[in-house]
Amino acid sequence: MSFHPNDIVRRGRAATFIVLGAILFLVSGFYRAQILQHDDYKLQSETNRLRQLPLPAPRGAILDRKGQAIAENVIGYSVSLFGISEDSLRATMTRLGETIPITAGQIEDAVRRYRKDPNRPTVIIQNASFDVVSVLEEHRLQFPGLIVQSSPKRYYPDSTAVSGFVGYIREINEKELAKPEFASAGYKQGMLIGKDGLEETYESVLRGREGSRFVEVNARNRIVNHSPRQDLQPEPGQTLQTNIDMDLQRFVAKLFADSSLQGGVVAIEPETGAVLALHSAPTWDPNRFVGGVSTKYWNELMADSAKPFFNKALKGRYPPGSTFKLATAVMGLERGVVKVTDKFPIPCTGGMQYGNRYFRCWDKRGHGSLDMIGAVAQSCDVYFYQLGMRLTFEGMLAGGVRMGFNRKTGIDVPNEYRAIYPDGASYYNQRFGQRWSRGAEALNLAIGQGSNQQTVLNMARFYTALANNGYAAKPEIVRRNPERQKLYDLSDEENAALRRALSSVVAAGGTAAGSQIKGIAVAGKTGTAQSGKWVNGTELDHAWFVGFAPADQPKIVVAVMIEYGAHGSWAARFASKIMEYYLKAPTAVVAETG
């Protein structure tokens, strides 16, 4: 066979074109990948090789008004693992289980975290003990993907004493991670988040910002370079200055712990609304929630009939009983239906007839004819029944609503329950249909019974107004500018008379005469509320005392609620001890702000 030159040249040209076309085809492919899509691939290459080790930010400390720590950080350890796959994570953790205790639940938790974010080291032990850490250090070479980091660990020095307001921290859960507000705030799997109390309210202030250490890994997720880039240092959370007086808080907690009574206490500075102490007994231990609460402890808390997790100062709602009589008195004076010195036509003979019902006074012997001061001192129900009649049902509702008995105080911790107070007849119609009478309900409301349920905190707020000529202070745990609200408008004489009336409660002849403090005039009101719990044929009553001291120049308002605590004088004894401790303490600091 031989080639004709013309054919050869033609075929040579065709071959050149085919070859050139193929080469250009390849070049265009590289142009696309290397020039047009370069940024995408560059990013993929970086995510391939760089892993971020989170450097947790120390959470901001929570301090009391004198700088004592309520919540601080101590050195803790967290253990994480770089996983290549779920299976390898499971396998490595099972192997780890041969040297340190690891439960099946921990493995499942870790796998769940891994699924959420496979490029982040998976936290396998949130809060490792020093023993576990030292064992792991010994076996380091067997587990190349293992990262043991010292990470600041939350610690509450007076843990049970502060469980009423501090809250706790726990790992963010999947439900929260799915919410856009958490995702946009930079929360990632394995991070801690404040729950309940100050930890939750001030989460954004306390959390700080997580830093990063970069490591370079190879295709097998082994670390080949420990500092390919400079670390991004974590930003510590900010310190939270609170109004709490830890000495007083501890004192309150001890009162309850020693007496094994249960209930709630709020102590407020009337001028500023600064919360000096807030306690709910029985308590729980927020330290045991750090690094994950054990099922055993959680079940214990849930099974306890005293409900330690139910905050008796913020959530517990109780009929205010006689402590509410001051609200009725304020309404009467403000409306002008009664004067301080007025005596009502019907003297107390242990009760009074109203319509077809007989309304009892708490003291069957009767109090005779009393003016307002005497009626407060003796807590005479008959006096306040008649005041309620004068105010009328509508007047009682309007006055109570105006003074905020159906609202939250707005204190800066979550989960405060709203106090219950009817705001109209429809409230009753919905609940009782036709089976209620306006007149009788006015009488009930006047003595703090009926459809009236108040939190300890809300009663304390009302008494800051009594201490402060009608100005109620918004309770605040964290120090800031005080917010005050005028609840009512009375003359100076009337305000002084109310304070005198409250003083006479804690004076010879008053219902809390046994709770006097030497050298300090205490003003306050006892109260007894039905609990609905009966033992041996008698109802166990809740005991109230809300008051302030010194009576003429109040520095502290204290509200005490003792569940099943019988008569209010029991609560008064607690309250006066709290006031005495606060006012006589050598280090007592009186309002710096405002």
Next chain:
Amino acid sequence: MISKTKINIDLPLLLTALLLTVYGIAMVYSAGQTEVKTFVANLWKTQLVWMFAALFVAFLVSRSSVRMIEWLAPPLYFFSLGLLVLTLVGFGAGAGTAASTKSWLAIGGVRLGQPSEIAKVTTVLMLAKVLAEMRVPPRSLIELWKPMLVVGTPWVLVMAQPDLGSGLVFIGILFGMLFWAGVPWPLLLLTASPAISLVLAFSPRIWGAWFLLLVALILWYRPYMGESIFTVAANVLFGVLAPLLWESLKPYQQKRLLVFLDPTADPRQAGYHVMQSKVAIGSGGLFGTGFTLGTQKRLAFLPEQQTDFIFAVVGEELGFLGVTVALSLFFILFFRIIKISERANDSFGSLVAFGLLSSWFVHILVNVGMTLSLMPITGIPLPFFSYGGSFLLASWLAIGVLLRIAHEGRGAKGGNFAV
């Protein structure tokens, strides 16, 4: 036998091949520069030794003669067929991305080389001899029986290993040389039609369109009636057989083909290699990350970086510029070989040159295309770049043959390199 006299060297060809080889050894060196050192770290030295051996072989071959090469073609061809048979009867071993195949000849576990590399060259020689002996180019299918047999025998042996990549190369050699021998393109298309049917059978609609086109081609070109019927029947048969053949493929082969269609379909397994290769190339950008500094390679994300995926290292470390330089060198090489084919003294030499070109062309198109997922992963090395002694030796043997053909051809005399 070997003439001692100086020959007229085709300098562009020699220089281009030398540049490509040095470029390749530099990349083999870089491929060894990983964070965790492996056996790859020292391969560049071995490759350097092989280069000198290869240059010496090329020198020897260039001092032989085209006549002698033609005379040697049949014994060499049958010898290489024998080696291929050996791999199938217990002396085969796998390597690289095709570890489960038997493309390597091994005795006592020691891998000696890939007979398919030698068979590619000897088949080119044998086919050139067969085609050169024909008085006129084949005009009908029946006249193609001899070339088909020459390429078909090693093809069947290679596919039995199974080595899809080399199989592709043999097909490239067959069609390239038939084209160069002057076989009309409609006949080439008819010859290829059953294979095209096989590929297009995955979609009945596309296969239907192709079949209509084929019928039109037959009506226009008018081959013998028997051949027409045969072609149509073969196309129908292959269209029907395709699913059965697909079933007969090894799972890893199926995966490779599927992954070619969609690399993200199996990102952890079969798709992983090609995705990491694309990431390496794409992250290189215009100038690359710098020689030896590619992180995809350093941190072992890139598989087989010294053999099948060596071009991804070029892309990552030397960027689009390095890629363009390499591909340009290949184009210059191809262009020179086309010129050598055109000016060869006789049809045997011309056909040998064009056959070698066809072989390299398929290698480069498939290997480089594979790194970008433009071609399926077939475990085919890149000439002059991929690590491998026997392959480099075979490549330079081919260069030696080409130098000899160029020397004996027109246009090379008196140092006239004019294009």
